[in-house]
Amino acid sequence: MTDFESFSRLVFAIAGPRAAGLKVDAGAVSLMLDVSEMTTDEREQIESRLRDECEQAGAQSVRIMLTAERVAPRLIAVASGKGGVGKSTLSTNLAVAMAMAGRSVGLVDADIYGPSQPRLMGAEDSKPEADGKKLIPVKGAGGVPFLSMGQLAKPGQAIAWRGPMAGNALSQLVDAHWGKVRDIIVDMPPGTGDIQLSMIQKHKPIGAVIISTPQDLALMDATRAIAFFDTAKVPIIGLVENMAGYLCPHCGEMSDPFGSGGAEAAAAELGISFLGRIPLDIDIRLASDAGTPPALGDSPIARAYAEIARQVGHWIDNPKAPAA
Numbered sequence: 135m136t137d138f139e140s141f142s143r144l145v146f147a148i149a150g151p152r153a154a155g156l157k158v159d160a161g162a163v164s165l166m167l168d169v170s171e172m173t174t175d176e177r178e179q180i181e182s183r184l185r186d187e188c189e190q191a192g193a194q195s196v197r198i199m200l201t202a203e204r205v206a207p208r209l210i211a212v213a214s215g216k217g218g219v220g221k222s223t224l225s226t227n228l229a230v231a232m233a234m235a236g237r238s239v240g241l242v243d244a245d246i247y248g249p250s251q252p253r254l255m256g257a258e259d260s261k262p263e264a265d266g267k268k269l270i271p272v273k274g275a276g277g278v279p280f281l282s283m284g285q286l287a288k289p290g291q292a293i294a295w296r297g298p299m300a301g302n303a304l305s306q307l308v309d310a311h312w313g314k315v316r317d318i319i320v321d322m323p324p325g326t327g328d329i330q331l332s333m334i335q336k337h338k339p340i341g342a343v344i345i346s347t348p349q350d351l352a353l354m355d356a357t358r359a360i361a362f363f364d365t366a367k368v369p370i371i372g373l374v375e376n377m378a379g380y381l382c383p384h385c386g387e388m389s390d391p392f393g394s395g396g397a398e399a400a401a402a403e404l405g406i407s408f409l410g411r412i413p414l415d416i417d418i419r420l421a422s423d424a425g426t427p428p429a430l431g432d433s434p435i436a437r438a439y440a441e442i443a444r445q446v447g448h449w450i451d452n453p454k455a456p457a458a
């Protein structure tokens with residue numbers, strides 16, 4: 135490994151995407167560090183850690199230029215080909231599990247047809263306030279800040295936005311005061327309509343997670359969603375199989391009402407990563423309806439979400455590497 139590579143790894147491990155413009159010249163290390171929205175203590179801490187660890191790794195001198203440019207959060211789309219396959223439930227639990235793993239994560243509910251995140255995040259009564267023209271996200275389950283299309287509509291009002299109106303609403307959610315949030319999980323509407331196009335053309339997600347049930351028809355829809363992101367050059371992070379296998383709460387027997395393993399086989403065929411499978415479990419629906427995402431707990435289901443979150447986090451940090 136060259137000096138540049140080893141310092142680059144070290145710097146990235148400490149400062150992540152806040153570090154830029156690294157130069158290593160005969161032992162002299164210099165870099166820019168984005169300290170926007172950090173407290174003075176946090177700035178000093180990260181700066182002295184970078185300095186100390188670079189010196190320990192053999193740097194003769196370390197020059198750190200502090201900048202305070204706003205770091206735009208990275209968007210990760212959660213999408214499905216059709217409705218009702220569990221996309222919103224996965225989005226909530228993925229965001230919560232990523233937050234529990236220490237990531238600075240937020241959630242945007244872009245589902246204009248059925249915005250369900252206020253309920254799933256246990257914050258139905260909280261409305262976002264605005265600071266100037268920008269919305270301030272509301273804190274939901276696990277302390278995850280989120281914004282939802284549902285918060286922009288009056289209670290009980292059906293949202294029938296089309297084209298530019300829906301696009302503007304989406305921009306309000308994405309370009310909000312996200313503060314320290316680095317990654318935003320976006321719960322997309324099902325299919326490939328106006329919002330999806332606006333999302334891809336204007337907001338450019340860094341990757342997409344596709345969710346499907348194991349059935350053939352749902353998988354065909356998922357394949358269409360994958361093709362949509364492929365055409366738009368949004369990389370696919372991987373495929374999640376939901377409602378895979380049913381554990382009978384009475385007799386304890388496992389059955390496969392929608393078949394099993396279909397999504398994993400489809401992922402292999404399409405050459406994309408398979409991120410994991412979530413069983414059909416009544417507790418997921420009950421906990422979700424109660425606004426306490428199962429990912430908050432320590433059940434086997436929580437661990438399944440945590441494992442998906444780990445792989446997504448790994449992909450975000452190593453965008454060119456396949457999910458581990």
Ligand SMILES: Nc1ncnc2c1ncn2[C@@H]1O[C@H](COP(=O)(O)OP(=O)(O)OP(=O)(O)O)[C@@H](O)[C@H]1O
Nearest residue numbers: 217218219220221222223377413414415418419422
């Ligand atoms: N693994 C699961 N086990 C049991 N119920 C589940 C599971 N995943 C989701 N559900 C339930 O299925 C229903 C649909 O889930 P969800 O709203 O997440 O789907 P969706 O794909 O986002 O749907 P829509 O397109 O309508 O927004 C919800 O009642 C949810 O609680």
